[in-house]
Amino acid sequence: MKTARVVYAGAIHEGREENGQLILQDGRTVSEEEVQWLTPLEPQTVFALGLNYADHASELAFNAPTEPLVFLKGPNTFVGHRGQTHRPSDVTFMHYECELAVVIGKTARNVKQEDAYDYVSGYTIANDYAFRDYLENYYRPNLRVKNRDHCTPLGPWFVDAKDIPDPMNLKLRTYVNGELTQEGTTENMIFDIPQLIEYLSSFMTLSEGDIILTGTPKGTVNVACGDEVVTEIEGLGKLSNTIMGGDSE
Template sequence: MKKARIVYAGAIHEATEAPDGRLLLQDGRVVAEDAVQWLTPVEPRTVFALGLNYADHASELAFNAPEEPLVFLKGPNTFVGHRGESERPYGVTFMHYECELAVVIGCTARNVKKEDAYDVVAGYTIANDYAFRDLLENYYRPNLRVKNRDYCTPLGPWFTDAADVADPMNLKLRTYVNGEVTQEGTTANMIFDIPHLIEYLSSFMTLGEGDIILTGTPKGTVSVEPGDEVVTEIEGLGRLTSTITGKAVPAGEK
């Protein structure tokens, strides 16, 4: 089942997808998707983000693929729902999207073995983890300025139950900028797969219900500008839309 959290008529509702593509609220009302404000489908708790988890993306950025997971944390202020806005800071010369499979943990978990990892997964959603590439010094320094900007990680639109995703390690990913495909890949090409990541993280800390793992992005980095519409899509999970805002940088300053 796919579930969403939305604001309609001044109240927060949980919604599912109606047969005609509209939203079915828990109280039985059916509303158009453009008549609501989309929230993140889950309220993030601790969020782990993977850097360089696709070899083609690491090569694209001229980095070597890591020998163990390269993980950093993201604050709750970074997230925004479907159809939300993400600001390109004035003066940044390279802001790009990152279409990522987001794994939502469903229970308290510690010292989980790979073979049991999927037992602690509640479901999946889509993340677009915007990066400000020219602010990055290297991957061994904190990514706060690059990855923790307010409202620069769209999440959603749906939370899909784990039982409805037959093989999360074989899903196609695509990104569209203003309707044009600019990124394509598959979760099959992750360096560290979902069971590995859960075993690794839970080996030294306790995972909890609502924790999220952002699993990285494949190659296909294109800079986006104010006014651009970016759609990140993952097979079976939906299409997450966001719009870039901010002041354009004069050509002479790039």
């Protein structure tokens, strides 16, 4: 099942996707344009992977990591489907990152790879914009690169894990103003989902609602104010976002 959170008629509603339509909990059918899309869940601790696809690491002239390169993201960074992300006026290189977002469904500590999927409740799409001008170095990602307000669209749907039988074989695509600019597959991750859950849970407790953003393949290009960016993952839908000028208020 695909579920969402939206604002409609002044109230927050949960909804579901059915035959391409958005059905609210009270049974009303509304169009995508009639609602304000929220993130499909309220993120708790969010872990983001850097350079988790070898082709993307090469694209940025980095060596592929031998251990997961993980950093944290604050709740201020997330915005829903059809939301806006601001491009700072001093940035010369801002690019999207289409990522599979893995949602933890229950408390996880010292989980082994063979049991990892038992702790996954579902998946959604993240577009984790990066502001490369602010990157200090490979080992210490600058907070400004990945933690600006509304820099990470998330959604539109939360998809139950049982509806994605093989999350390690999903196609990812990004379109800028309708043009295909990025294409890859989750099977090319350096560290797959079970490895990431085992790694993270080996030194800290993962909780329900935590999210792991699993990295992006090659094909990241600079985006400009006014661009519409659509990130798509097989089985999860399409996440749309618009780039605006200036810093967010």
